[in-house]
Amino acid sequence: MFDANKFLSTRVTSIPVSGISRFFDLAAERKDAISLSVGEPDFVTPEKIRAAAIAAINAGKTSYSANPGFIELRKEIAKYLTKFDLEYNPYDEINVTAGGSEALDIAFTAILDEGDEILIPEPAFVSYAPCALLAAGKPVAVPTSLENGFKLTAADLEKYVTPKTKALLFNFPCNPTGVAMTREEMQEVADFAIKHDLIVFSDEIYAELTYSGKHCSIASLPGMRERTILLSGFSKAFAMTGWRIGYVCAERTLLKEINKCHQFRLMCAPSIGQLAAIEALQHGEDDMKAMVDEYHRRRDYIVPRFRSIGFDIAEPQGAFYAFPSIQKTGLSSADFCEQLLLEKDVAIVPGSAFGASGEGFVRCSYANSMEKIKLALDRVEEFVQKF
Numbered sequence: 001m002f003d004a005n006k007f008l009s010t011r012v013t014s015i016p017v018s019g020i021s022r023f024f025d026l027a028a029e030r031k032d033a034i035s036l037s038v039g040e041p042d043f044v045t046p047e048k049i050r051a052a053a054i055a056a057i058n059a060g061k062t063s064y065s066a067n068p069g070f071i072e073l074r075k076e077i078a079k080y081l082t083k084f085d086l087e088y089n090p091y092d093e094i095n096v097t098a099g100g101s102e103a104l105d106i107a108f109t110a111i112l113d114e115g116d117e118i119l120i121p122e123p124a125f126v127s128y129a130p131c132a133l134l135a136a137g138k139p140v141a142v143p144t145s146l147e148n149g150f151k152l153t154a155a156d157l158e159k160y161v162t163p164k165t166k167a168l169l170f171n172f173p174c175n176p177t178g179v180a181m182t183r184e185e186m187q188e189v190a191d192f193a194i195k196h197d198l199i200v201f202s203d204e205i206y207a208e209l210t211y212s213g214k215h216c217s218i219a220s221l222p223g224m225r226e227r228t229i230l231l232s233g234f235s236k237a238f239a240m241t242g243w244r245i246g247y248v249c250a251e252r253t254l255l256k257e258i259n260k261c262h263q264f265r266l267m268c269a270p271s272i273g274q275l276a277a278i279e280a281l282q283h284g285e286d287d288m289k290a291m292v293d294e295y296h297r298r299r300d301y302i303v304p305r306f307r308s309i310g311f312d313i314a315e316p317q318g319a320f321y322a323f324p325s326i327q328k329t330g331l332s333s334a335d336f337c338e339q340l341l342l343e344k345d346v347a348i349v350p351g352s353a354f355g356a357s358g359e360g361f362v363r364c365s366y367a368n369s370m371e372k373i374k375l376a377l378d379r380v381e382e383f384v385q386k387f
């Protein structure tokens, strides 16, 4: 008898399925549920970006682009990144990818050898550890805590560094906590990376969604540019999740090998999406700012509302997530979310989906209308009365 299981790679089968997909499945069965569970903008891509893509299709621009992406787009990305005090050469330090997801995957693949350890601050975006495992690396969770405002410190990192540590994942503003770090706070992490001679994968996909001051890139700190691999993309800032356009920037020796992974796996990122991304960078800033203002308004509503319900919460200064503690209810985060969904038709994500240190918390995305957010929080308030 044919046994499909025996053919599968143990590297792949040993990776557990995402904790989030279970809740999507559960929520999908409940059509009237309000979902604060998704990690994507509730806006459609701005009209002028869509129009540029339609024009590109009508002009027949349907072939492959250059391997690392259209040079026009790489030049626009280089120009754009100067706003964060970053300088990358569009010819050999920028590679356009199929979303930030591919950027992450090829960067890990190019750096991690069998058994190399990568420090991943937790709670963390669900793809980091699986992508590290797929690249044959060894993810090492570094817990952060509410007491520390979910910020990462050198002291946290020192506890987990070993002679096998090769890299550190850095994601601020953070999915799932929404927490951002200041330049001063980043400095000690940069010092730690330099002291231990580590590569830093800096996932800055939420850079534009920063509500207090300007986003700081760890790559802009002294001595960090050469050891930072910057990962970003258009999905969140420009509401372009379905277009699959991201990018990875690094000094040229690193980028050359990262590009090799991209070349043999993807050939190139989607051409029409790249042309839309050029329009986003050239003319999309006002639309982007209007969306960011709206997320900001919702953030200012949701945080005090959770506090008034009695939940502790670290101030989310970025992204579109709030990560309140539900410990007072005595329920596990999975039970809390399941009961809330079944009793009140509100879908949010258990913190445990983001690693063990997410237990006791829930992730609420405010990428939904203010009206729905208010209704959802009214229901959360009713739900917690019984505890």
Ligand code: PLP
Pocket: 039, 098, 099, 100, 101, 102, 125, 171, 174, 175, 203, 205, 232, 233, 234, 235, 241, 245, 246
């Ligand atoms: N990084 C983080 C922290 C994310 O939250 C996401 C998406 O949710 C991504 C990367 C990947 O985004 P995309 O592949 O759409 O660019």
